[in-house]
Each structure stands twice: as C-alpha cells, then as structure tokens.
Amino acid sequence: MRQTLDTTTYGEHLARSGPASLPFDRFLAQRSAESWSFTGRWPADQNHLGVTEQFRIPESPTEARGRRIGTAIFAAVAGIALVAIAVNAFGSSQAGSGAGSAAFGSANSTGGSTSVASGSASLPGPAPSPAAHTGPPVSALVLNPATPSAASCVGTGDCFVVRVEAAPSCSSVTLIVQFYASSSATVADRYQTLSLPITGTTFTDVAVAEPSASDAYADVADSYCSVG
Structure with a gap:
C-alpha cells in the first residue's frame, strides 16, 4: 500500500512540478515530515483518493490530525506528571521531616x-x-x-x-x-x-x-x- 501510494503521488508531483521536481527520496522525506506537522492541513497527495478507495484506508486527514493532537496532549500531560514526580522526589531527598518524619525504621547498622x-x-x-x-x-x-x-x-x-x-x-x-x-x-x-x-x-x-x-x-x- 505504501509503495503504491508513494509511486502514484510522486508521479503526480513530477507532472505538477516539472523541472522543479524533487528527487524521489527528498519527496518522500517531505511527505513524511508533513504528515506529522500541526499546520492543520494536508496536501492533496497525502491522501490520494484512488489509493484510499483501493485499500479501504479508514482514516481521513481530519481523523489523522485528531490523533496527532491527541498524542500531543497526552505527551504534554505525561511531561507535567514527570516534572511533578521529579520535584517531589527532590523535595523528599532534601527533607528530614514533614508529616511522616517520625516514621523512621527500627533497623540500625553495625557500629x-x-x-x-x-x-x-x-x-x-x-x-x-x-x-x-x-x-x-x-x-x-x-x-x-x-x-x-x-x-x-x-x-x-x-x-x-x-x-x-x-x-x-x-x-x-x-x-x-x-x-x-x-x-x-x-x-x-x-x-x-x-x-x-x-x-x-x-x-x-x-x-x-x-x-x-x-x-x-x-x-x-x-x-x-x-x-x-
């Protein structure tokens, strides 16, 4: 499916751009980067209608953009949680007291x-x-x-x-x-x-x-x- 979509869209790119066309590898790299952008739009060659119908691709550009936004939100929440955990761990490493300060263990090293x-x-x-x-x-x-x-x-x-x-x-x-x-x-x-x-x-x-x-x-x- 990917190979068919790549070759089909690259043919359209050659016809559309003429002498200014990109080499095949640079064209693929540009398409890959665009698919993860947050511009809110995809170029037409990102979701070729004929290939979509042929392989029954269920995800529309809108759905794909929603997935990317959802991933970004999850990453942001996870990052905030990690920062909070790090701050709490740092505070615990510095503290000798607090609400649980009296709860020291009973074990003692030799000497x-x-x-x-x-x-x-x-x-x-x-x-x-x-x-x-x-x-x-x-x-x-x-x-x-x-x-x-x-x-x-x-x-x-x-x-x-x-x-x-x-x-x-x-x-x-x-x-x-x-x-x-x-x-x-x-x-x-x-x-x-x-x-x-x-x-x-x-x-x-x-x-x-x-x-x-x-x-x-x-x-x-x-x-x-x-x-x-």
Whole structure:
C-alpha cells in the first residue's frame, strides 16, 4: 500500500512540478515530515483518493490530525506528571521531616547507636558564620526519612534525625542545625545549637525536634568535636 501510494503521488508531483521536481527520496522525506506537522492541513497527495478507495484506508486527514493532537496532549500531560514526580522526589531527598518524619525504621547498622541532644531553644534567622573553634570538624547530615534509624521523635511532634560519624578521640559533638520552609529556600528561618555525646563506634543518630510545622526541611550548618 505504501509503495503504491508513494509511486502514484510522486508521479503526480513530477507532472505538477516539472523541472522543479524533487528527487524521489527528498519527496518522500517531505511527505513524511508533513504528515506529522500541526499546520492543520494536508496536501492533496497525502491522501490520494484512488489509493484510499483501493485499500479501504479508514482514516481521513481530519481523523489523522485528531490523533496527532491527541498524542500531543497526552505527551504534554505525561511531561507535567514527570516534572511533578521529579520535584517531589527532590523535595523528599532534601527533607528530614514533614508529616511522616517520625516514621523512621527500627533497623540500625553495625557500629551505630542513638544519643540524646541538649541545647537552647531555636533562634530566628540563619545561623551565624561558623566561629573559630578548637575542636576538629565532624561529619554530620540530616537523614532522609526513608533511611533506617533507631532514633525516634520525643513527644508527638515531628523531628529530624541527624547522623554523626564517629571521630577518633571525640566523645562529644556540637551541632548547628538550620531549618527551612521549603526545599528551594536559600535562607534558613531558624537555627539551633545542640550538643550530644558520641556513643556509637561508627555513627550516632540523634532526633532533633522540628521547631515549627512550617519548617519541614533542615541541614547541618556546622558540626565539630567539642570534647576530646
């Protein structure tokens, strides 16, 4: 059917265009590109009447255009859905809190333990620039809610879990945790300075209460050994 339609329409093209006729391969490429255009019209040689009747082609140019528009709409909706999923996944990867922040698993890796932090109430604004301190830095990060941890929220509020890596000759760590209203925020709403003993040989997890229901994101602004 395709071969018959190609040769028939190319013959019409030769008769119609004369010396300005396109080579056969370029003519086919042009017809193929036109069939997927969104101009709303097809040239007459796209749907040759005699070939349509001979092979009982059921799809009219209007139906074909409708199919193309439907495909475009579906692709647009699917693209929006993928963007929404990506944004949500990014937000989840940044968050340590939220509605399900207390639902951490009970599993713990070998060498890990939990600890209780002490410190002052959270203060408004971002944390001040890290001050010079004598203790060496210690690696610490806010866990994603899907990460297993035995640390749990104190009371009924939501919380973040901060994982602190064990450091040689360090028995206590000072943390400065910042809280944000959204994953895209560049300036923290509040911060809190905490201290906790290191009890695990590999890492120690500690639950940090969410200061406000609007601050569903957090990061560690600074962490250092406070007691050798």
